[in-house]
Amino acid sequence: MPFSGVIVVSIALGAPGWSDLTSHDVEAAREFYTGLFGWRWVQRCEYNIAFRDDTPVAGLMKPESDDIPTAWTLYLECGSTRRATERIRALGGKVIIPPTDTPGHEMFMIAEDPGGAVVGLWEAPDNAVFGWGRAGALCWAELHTRDGAATDPFYAELLAYRQEQIGEKGGAFDYTVWYVGDQPTLGRFESGLSLPEGVPPHWQLYFQVNPDHDADAAVAKAQSLGGEVLREPSDSPHGRTAVLRDVVGATFTVIDTARRTGE
Numbered sequence: 287m288p289f290s291g292v293i294v295v296s297i298a299l300g301a302p303g304w305s306d307l308t309s310h311d312v313e314a315a316r317e318f319y320t321g322l323f324g325w326r327w328v329q330r331c332e333y334n335i336a337f338r339d340d341t342p343v344a345g346l347m348k349p350e351s352d353d354i355p356t357a358w359t360l361y362l363e364c365g366s367t368r369r370a371t372e373r374i375r376a377l378g379g380k381v382i383i384p385p386t387d388t389p390g391h392e393m394f395m396i397a398e399d400p401g402g403a404v405v406g407l408w409e410a411p412d413n414a415v416f417g418w419g420r421a422g423a424l425c426w427a428e429l430h431t432r433d434g435a436a437t438d439p440f441y442a443e444l445l446a447y448r449q450e451q452i453g454e455k456g457g458a459f460d461y462t463v464w465y466v467g468d469q470p471t472l473g474r475f476e477s478g479l480s481l482p483e484g485v486p487p488h489w490q491l492y493f494q495v496n497p498d499h500d501a502d503a504a505v506a507k508a509q510s511l512g513g514e515v516l517r518e519p520s521d522s523p524h525g526r527t528a529v530l531r532d533v534v535g536a537t538f539t540v541i542d543t544a545r546r547t548g549e
Contacts, residue, residue: 300445300466303363303408303416304394305424305491306345309356309534315346318533321511322504323422324496330389343417343424356535359396360427360489361406362445367395370407370444377440385409400440401431403487419494425541426492426524427472433487434460434476447472492527492539501526501542508532508540521547 297303309315312334319325325336325343334346349356364370367385374381374397382404383396393409410416417423431437434455441464442449450470453459460476481487495504501519505528509515516537517529525543532538 297363297408297410297414297416298466299363299365300447300464301363301471302360302418302424302427303410303414304345304361304392304406305358305427306347306361307356307358307534307536308347308349308354309536310348311534312346312348315532315534315536318508318511318513319344319346322508322513323493325422333389338417338420338422341415341417341420341423343422357404358489358491358536358538359404359406360491361394361408363410364407364445365409367393367407367409370397371395373444374407377443378436379440379444399429399431399487400436401429401433401487403429403431403437403489405429405489421494421496423494424491425494425543428490428492429472429474429487430477430481430490431474431487432477432481434462434474438462438474441474449474490529490537490539492541495540495542499542500545501528501540504528504540504542505530521545523547 307315316327325338328335335342336344371381378400380398382398385393385395387393391411395407397407398404419425438449441447447464449462449464452461452463462474463470464472495501505515505519508530512533514531516531519526519528523546525541526545527539527541529539
């Protein structure tokens, strides 16, 4: 889970272009993430946009039906959602929500990859800004799948990633790092041996802790706000991480990239 430490402007093909949370309890979610990351909120129609230091970092909305789960969704810049629709079907994926306009002049769509994970595709205008790789914002995202052999070529063909294999294919640690240009931007972990039965393939989102918090302090803060710890803080070469569940039931990871071990 490398960390590039940049803000994306005029978002590159394949880079994260947005992320949002669906929840039936918008007020509880707003209060939780304001307390944890210091987000400031602006409401546009029925959509809530979170800002950190005047930069948009995430969205929040109520689902349109009870069938839509409470969860974070990652959106990847695709250049053209209409072209992506054709490519997704040709590459073995499914279109769940077809290309849709937003009030901010973006377009988005929701798809399912061949491994069954849900992902958003984003078509942003040239002047788009998305807070990425900074305190209180998304800084890494990782696909947890049971079928790396199907998902790697799907995303590589769709979004032109260069993918670097780490660990043995099909082994206990089967991981690929996906590059946008020369920047390591996303990861894919084949978790068939560790993903519990009943947990679907999914994108795990990593948020950088605030400068005045380390990962342990962020976990304590999340707990004080009503969140739960799913995996206690642990060290890695990329930072100290912990997996949390927020007050509305969505899971995410916090990471302190300033604290790295074993590099």
